[in-house]
Amino acid sequence: MLLDRKPLLSWGATLTVLALGIVVALSMVSQVWAHKVNVFAWVEGDTVFVEGYFPGGKKSQDSLVEVFNPAGTKLLEGRTNEKGEFSFKIPERTDLKIVLTSSMGHKNDFIVPASDFGGVESSPSIPAQSFAESAKHSSAHPSDLSQLEGMIDRALDRKLAPVIKLIRDTRKEGPTISEIVGGIGYIFGLFGLVMYLKSRKNRERGQRSEVRGQQNIAKQ
């Protein structure tokens, strides 16, 4: 076994060339990444928008979207459209767990906290009070106030749209180079360790047989 051992370096070099060749050649085919599904959801007014996509930005079309409340009850379900989007009216003002199931065993979830739904219904008592106070000083009508609130909400949604888009886009980024190179490093480190352990075992075995050989010689 020791006699027919081949030079390791040239094997390693050959295979490295091979591996690098594969990677370089194929990264030209497509420079985007795969292979898990992501979910992102945001609230605009009284509607929750859900988007499913794969790293690299490809949309997860026709995927099942299920919405659960904290108790685990399914509130509603639907499927994403060709843009990977699905939207629904807020069914319940609790934390909503949005589970997206794509084909081929891909699944992920996203939680929209109740606080994202804003003050439309969760804080009616406070505006009512302040309205009562302000009503004393001005001639504002309740309808004016809710209209105002609606206007502010719409304006905020419009202003925040680019920010939300930015967040969506950053979340779409695939693995970074450092993660990839780090992973390759782990692999070589791990197999280096395996080699070290195996070589030590071989050496011990060699020593043992040597000792046995010497003992046999001594007996003779």
Place this chain on the structure above:
Amino acid sequence: MHISEGVLSAPVLVTGAALTLAGVAVGLKKMDYEKIPQVAVLTSAFFVASLIRVPVGPSAVHLVLNGLLGIILGWAAFPAILVGVALQGLLFQFGGLTTLGVNTFIMAMPAILCHYLFGRGIAYKHSGVAMVLAFACGFFAVLLSSLLLALCLIFTGESFLQAAKVLVLAHLPVMVLEGVVVAFCLAFLMKVKPELLGATHATG
């Protein structure tokens, strides 16, 4: 080719983990000292191959390279794919910790099958036949993986035929591409290091 966490039921996960454990044990036993650098390099190739996306269909598919690992490494493909899948899960969040066993088995079992189906032919036939066999090896490894994946999804309520249809159709371009990749890799290796292919049959 990576099933996410929370899709499969416990019996499927446990079965997958047990089968992978057995495969890895055989692989480690058959892995000689001289073969370890080879296994390391091919593990790295497998690890990065999953980042190469083939844009097709409603979902995202990527290269697997399990045929290539099977043909060159034999049973050592099991530990190689386990390490690759584990790191893909840790660093890229592909698949997950609980699905590690199932995902490894889905990709490693076809690799071993292809090793036995095509290995001998590729090593000894003349180059034209070998190229065709190498293409078939890359092609069938991905096809079998897709079918195994469909089989796992039966237990989640998806019907086998429907899941298999979606998976096989989505992976069709990957199958062709892998076939070409394996054919080119083996053609290169046969010119540069023919003993690499012959050696696997002596040992595994």
